[in-house]
Amino acid sequence: xxxxxAALRVKDAIEQLKTQNVKDRQLVDxxxxxxxxxxxxxxxxxxxDETIKDEFVDxxxxxxxxxNEIGDLRPKDIQNNRIPSAGEELEAIVADTEVATDxxxxxxxxxxxxxxxxxxxxxxxxxxxxxxxxxxxxxxDLTGQRVSKVVSTLKQIEDRISRFAEAMGIQETEVELTAxxxxxxxxxxxxxxxxxxxxxxxDIDAMFAEHNTAGxxDIDAxxxxxxxxxxxxxxxxxxxxDIDAxxx
Amino acid sequence: xxxxxSMPVLVVDDYKTxxxxxxxxxxxxxxxxxxxxxxxxxxxxxxxxxxxxxxxxISDWNMEPMTGYELLREVRADDGLKPTPFIMVTAESKxxxxxxxxxxxxxxxIVKPFNAATLKSKIAAVIGDF
Numbered sequence: 001x002x003x004x005x006a007a008l009r010v011k012d013a014i015e016q017l018k019t020q021n022v023k024d025r026q027l028v029d030x031x032x033x034x035x036x037x038x039x040x041x042x043x044x045x046x047x048x049d050e051t052i053k054d055e056f057v058d059x060x061x062x063x064x065x066x067x068n069e070i071g072d073l074r075p076k077d078i079q080n081n082r083i084p085s086a087g088e089e090l091e092a093i094v095a096d097t098e099v100a101t102d103x104x105x106x107x108x109x110x111x112x113x114x115x116x117x118x119x120x121x122x123x124x125x126x127x128x129x130x131x132x133x134x135x136x137x138x139x140x141d142l143t144g145q146r147v148s149k150v151v152s153t154l155k156q157i158e159d160r161i162s163r164f165a166e167a168m169g170i171q172e173t174e175v176e177l178t179a180x181x182x183x184x185x186x187x188x189x190x191x192x193x194x195x196x197x198x199x200x201x202x203d204i205d206a207m208f209a210e211h212n213t214a215g216x217x218d219i220d221a222x223x224x225x226x227x228x229x230x231x232x233x234x235x236x237x238x239x240x241x242d243i244d245a246x247x248x
Numbered sequence: 249x250x251x252x253x254s255m256p257v258l259v260v261d262d263y264k265t266x267x268x269x270x271x272x273x274x275x276x277x278x279x280x281x282x283x284x285x286x287x288x289x290x291x292x293x294x295x296x297x298x299x300x301x302x303x304x305x306i307s308d309w310n311m312e313p314m315t316g317y318e319l320l321r322e323v324r325a326d327d328g329l330k331p332t333p334f335i336m337v338t339a340e341s342k343x344x345x346x347x348x349x350x351x352x353x354x355x356x357x358i359v360k361p362f363n364a365a366t367l368k369s370k371i372a373a374v375i376g377d378f
Contacts, residue, residue: 197341197359
């Protein structure tokens with residue numbers, strides 16, 4: 001029974017009481033007041049019923065849309081096919097690279113071990129071993145193709161997730177670092193930079209050069225916690241120019 | 249004074265190929281007594297257990313469970329190991345990494361990829377010409 005129906009039944013009951021010959025004035029007043037109140041509540045419950053109904057319709061519509069979007073995301077395909085396949089490709093890349101590197105390294109070590117004075121056909125042996133090294137370099141062709149497949153998979157997953165996030169109106173919020181992420185941040189585990197070293201060897205050499213005049217205090221100044229420095233973003237990176245200025 | 253090429257050198261890297269590369273380069277430079285470890289923890293144990301102190305440590309940064317940076321700090325905090333020359337050889341090339349390593353007491357820093365000439369010049373800068 002809806003809230004509005006309940007209000008109507010209460011109103012009917014009051015009307016029925018009113019038709020009976022009630023003589024107590026106070027009771028008549030109460031019945032009058034109850035009638036007014038029931039009318040008001042009836043309108044309120046009617047509006048409330050409509051609002052709740054609309055809310056449920058919206059929620060049902062959102063759930064349906066989410067279900068469709070999740071279907072388009074094809075999570076089982078990602079979990080059962082895409083990710084395992086990409087993982088296998090990456091494992092194959094590591095294995096192929098390791099085999100090729102080992103072959104190249106072993107052959108180079110064999111060449112270094114050859115003594116030109118005591119080795120017969122020294123020149124011929126060097127040429128044969130160079131050919132082995134050249135052959136081993138063919139691994140790059142295969143690994144290149146495997147990398148392309150992995151990149152393609154990542155792109156597909158990225159597209160699906162982006163589409164899903166957009167359709168669901170997902171707002172990105174700040175998330176706390178996991179313990180592993182915090183450890184990597186604390187121990188400065190950044191990994192190799194894309195496109196070569198971020199700080200060139202020459203710049204590093206300058207920092208370690210005998211003639212450099214920068215002492216520990218100068219380096220400490222870069223990490224100073226003075227009030228002025230506190231205003232700076234703590235994640236701000238120290239630029240090479242700042243370092244160069246200290247060691248110039 | 250000439251560098252004693254028979255002194256023990258410790259190469260610390262979790263990537264076997266890199267250990268092999270550095271071992272080969274050290275061999276070409278004349279170092280005969282080279283040992284290796286796969287991470288900071290193993291290296292620290294070897295350094296503490298060694299009968300003859302290592303004359304040089306060449307360490308990667310990014311290793312598990314103990315990184316080269318942690319190893320460096322442990323070495324510098326240990327009175328017995330403190331004077332050991334320490335060269336960081338790593339792909340970690342951010343300025344903050346170099347500065348942090350220098351603050352922790354590293355003697356020199358080489359970014360990967362590197363060549364034989366760079367390794368030789370940095371070793372010479374740390375322990376003297378050979």
